[in-house]
Amino acid sequence: MIVRSRWLLISVGLGMLLNPLNSSMISVAISRLQNVYHLDFTGVSWIIFSFYIASSIAQPVMGKASDIFGRKKIFLAGLIVSFVASLLAPLSPNFGWLIVFRIVQAIGTSMMVSVGMAIVRIHITEKQASALSVMSIFLSGAAAIGPFIGGVLIHWWDWPAIFLVNIPFVVTSFLLAWRNIPKDESPTSVAQGMSIRKWFDLIDASGILFFTVGLVALLVGLLSAKSSGHVSFEHVIVGLIGLVALGAFVRHELKVTSPFIPLRTFAKYPAMTWVNIEFILVNVLYYSLFFGLPSYLQMVRHVSEFHTGILMLSLGLCSLVVSPIAGRWIDKSGPRPALLLSAILMTFGSVWLVTLNQTSPVISVCLALAAFGISNGLNNVGMQAALFQSSPKEIIGVASGVFMTSRYLGTILSSLLLGIIMGDKFSDGGFQLLGAILSVIALSLVFMSWRRRKSGQLEES
Template sequence: MNSRSRWLMISVGLGVLLNPLNSSMISIAIPRLQHVYGLDFTVVSWIIFSFYIASAIAQPVMGKASDLFGRRKIFLAGLIVSFVSSLLAPLSPNFGWLIVSRIVQSIGTSMMVAVGMAIVRIHIKERQATALSVLSIFLSGAAAIGPFIGGVLIHWWDWPAIFAVNIPFVVASFLFAWRMIPKDEAAASVLHSMSFRKWLDLIDATGIVLFTVGLVALLVGLLSAKSSGHVSLGNIMVGLIGLVALGAFVRHELKTTSPFIPLRTFAKYPAMTWVNVQFMIVNVLFYALFFGLPSYLQMVRHVSEFHTGILMLTLGLCSLVASPIAGRWIDKSGPGPALLVSAILMTFGSVWIVTLDQSSPVISVCLALAAFGISNGLNSVGLQAALFQSSPKEIIGVASGIFNTSRYLGTILSSLLIGIIMGGTFSFGGFRLLGVFLTVIALLLVFMSWGHREARQLEES
């Protein structure tokens, strides 16, 4: 890889890491935001929901937009949007404005993730696999150390610092990207020949609106009922609106020529569908622990943000160490054994959560974190390999997009699970109940992994 390619990698990497970094740092800030704004746990959990819902929508939309406007323009625009949101978020007069800033931040960072891989694929010709693996390190590394960085920043400078820390990354990435990312002239001619209405049809604006309205309304209905302690007519009506909108979304996606989420692809390739379902369940488990454990440490065990961040570093380090080992193992044995071991580790970690009590040594949570961290490293490589095995080459781009959507749906469902179990107040009893639910889900994942492994062995024989 020549010098120009390395600088291009740095400029893109500094931009794409902002999405996972900001999605993970917030896990440490939830108790602090709950105290600052005087809100219950259910309301504060929307700081998580909003980011992942916006990311799930923005990434595929911005991927399509880059074909029209140009990947360089979308990348640079994403940096500007991220810069503005990082400046405005600490100035939010209330929690509602903070949510708006968080959504804007999600859209900006998603713009870079959506086109970052494409920029590397197009403009780095030599050792392309190595370049893509380096970019993956930026993504996974940022997610891994996010809680630690968040804990340090909140400990020394309070919660606004987790937004301000983005600014040097944005500025550095913008300066490098402006010089290093080549201009994409082809997009302009496509844009001039396409009307705005046709572009809306291309990105499936109707599907996006139905998906957003349905998901948000359903979440509001469920969480409001849990937070208030009773089911009101208003909760039922909002939930029904969500279900109707999601039903209309499914019907629309099956008919439209350019679907936001290509549902027919799932029916056509059941093996690929199975991988995506498994990936969604994995993310429900991982992010339920990822967001639940910091709140347990701070609100139940009264551990400081700084020490919570240090403990959470166990999760990220184990994941980073396990990933290259998983790569070599999967190259030799295929994804099946690694995915089965991963599911068993998640089951162990979930059971360990249930065994914790209010007098357990705080350091003992590292066992659960290590189990989930190693399993995350195995899953990140194993499920990607399983996706490549199950997806025909001609639809690998679509398959990758669906794969990312499954990730975000899993994170959204994990936040929903925590919100429903905890209600308005995070408690030790709720945390232990969360562990029971995670154990059941992890056992389901063990059976799925075992069944998938047996099916693959039958196919090969």
């Protein structure tokens, strides 16, 4: 890989890591925020859910914006938005304002994730899987060490430090990106001289509105029911509003000439749709373990927080070690073999969870973590490579945005699954039931990967 490509990857990677870093780092601050703002767990948990909801909406929106207005412009704008949010969040006068700045932070970091992948796709044309493995190191590495970094920062400086720590990353990425990301090819020329109405038509503002209202209402209904522990009439109404809005979104997108999410294109390329479905399932599996195992270890097996953190860090380290190996393998053989092995490993890890109880040796936990960690390293590169293989180049920004939305939907669904199975109390029986359900999901991924069309090198589109 030439020197210029390496600096481009570093420039983009430093910006992209902010999203997974902040989505995982906040988890260790929940207890502290409860005390500061005098909230119960249900109330304070919305600082996590709001980030996921905002990210799942912002990813495809920013992918569309980058296709129209230019990827470098959107990437740099995202860094500026992230800088402002990280600076103002510690100054929040109440929890409501902290949620607002958290949402702004999610939007800013989302601008860099979907656009960053598109920049790599466009400007690095050789050994793309290897380039993706470098991006995977930034993304999975940030997610893996986020809780550890957050714990250190809160221990020494208190919770505002988990926002302020973003600033050096933002400044460094901005300076490098300004220098190393190639200039945009005047994507705004088609939009010059347009009226406000035509501008809205160009970016499909109505489609964005339907999509936003539908997804927010549906997720808020589901998450509110999960947080309160029961399904009320209000939850059902909010969920139905979401479904109706999403139905209106689908109908609208099939009619307009410049859709926000080109559903007809997805119908034309069904492999691209299946990649997103697989990615949702992959993240349901991974984050069910990521969120569920620490609580199980602490509540059921009475493992200390320190030792739980060490065990969970091994999950991320396995992923980091495997990612560059996966990149070289996928460059030679395509994504299918790696994704098939990943699905088999997740099946093994899920079945192994069924065997865990209070007397199981620690090595049993390590085996499950290793299986999921290795599979995550394979998936981080393999799923993105499969997306690039199945997506036409002209909509790669939107495709990358929808792809990242799939990640957050899987994350949210994993949280809902844990809430339904465990309720307020973790137990051996509940965790074994979780393992059984994850085993079924993992087996479905084995079948999907086996049926995947065989392919060698990544296709150029």
